[in-house]
Amino acid sequence: MKIFRLNSESSVANHFLAEMRDENIQKDTMRFRRNIERLGELMAYEVSKDLPYVTKTVKTPLGESEIPMLEKQPILMTVLRAGLPFYNGFMNILDQASSGFIGAYRTPNPDAEDGFEIDLGYAAYPNLEGRDLIIVDPMLATGRSLVDSIEKAIEKGNPRSIHIVAIIAAPEGVAYVKERMGDRCSVWLCAEDSHLNEKSYIIPGLGDAGDLAFGSKD
Numbered sequence: 344m345k346i347f348r349l350n351s352e353s354s355v356a357n358h359f360l361a362e363m364r365d366e367n368i369q370k371d372t373m374r375f376r377r378n379i380e381r382l383g384e385l386m387a388y389e390v391s392k393d394l395p396y397v398t399k400t401v402k403t404p405l406g407e408s409e410i411p412m413l414e415k416q417p418i419l420m421t422v423l424r425a426g427l428p429f430y431n432g433f434m435n436i437l438d439q440a441s442s443g444f445i446g447a448y449r450t451p452n453p454d455a456e457d458g459f460e461i462d463l464g465y466a467a468y469p470n471l472e473g474r475d476l477i478i479v480d481p482m483l484a485t486g487r488s489l490v491d492s493i494e495k496a497i498e499k500g501n502p503r504s505i506h507i508v509a510i511i512a513a514p515e516g517v518a519y520v521k522e523r524m525g526d527r528c529s530v531w532l533c534a535e536d537s538h539l540n541e542k543s544y545i546i547p548g549l550g551d552a553g554d555l556a557f558g559s560k561d
């Protein structure tokens with residue numbers, strides 16, 4: 344399974360990530376959402392390098408230019424609700440992509456493996472057959488909701504490639520995706536952190552991305 348890590352090179356992307364993690368700066372919700380979006384724009388550019396292209400001819404007022412263009416528009420899928428600003432960043436760059444949305448939430452269950460079940464309550468997406476599927480979710484924690492969402496989605500058509508994109512991942516989540524999806528997908532991360540805590544939060548992570556972007560659910 345191919346894994347790309349944006350923070351393996353020094354770039355200004357690390358500033359956006361540092362602001363998202365900083366316990367004081369992250370309280371500015373508009374800045375937090377905008378930093379997710381900015382990382383979405385940068386990650387969309389990185390993933391775009393891995394998609395198939397065909398050369399097309401563009402007529403300028405003075406001649407013709409041969410330009411490699413996306414062979415097919417990808418499908419961008421996100422998991423509500425923290426995924427929305429990340430998805431917006433992707434849409435700013437891959438602006439002709441089709442979209443899919445999944446509502447996944449954790450329901451406490453003391454008998455379940457991590458103390459909770461994943462409920463996929465809402466799903467709306469196009470037929471994935473032969474398309475490039477890019478599924479974006481800022482936090483790859485256990486990986487369970489992401490893998491469940493993908494498995495449900497690919498029942499409705501077999502994509503020719505699957506790209507999982509996250510801002511911060513836990514090694515446990517990456518290992519779970521690798522175990523369940525293998526070479527079927529590529530994983531694109533801004534950073535991979537140390538571990539998950541007992542509540543399945545990423546350490547050091549940044550806290551609850553959904554609450555920081557949109558306020559507490561309580």
Ligand SMILES: O=c1cc[nH]c(=O)[nH]1
Nearest residue numbers: 482484544545551552
């Ligand atoms: O640390 C985590 C893990 C999952 N979701 C979050 O928002 N934060």
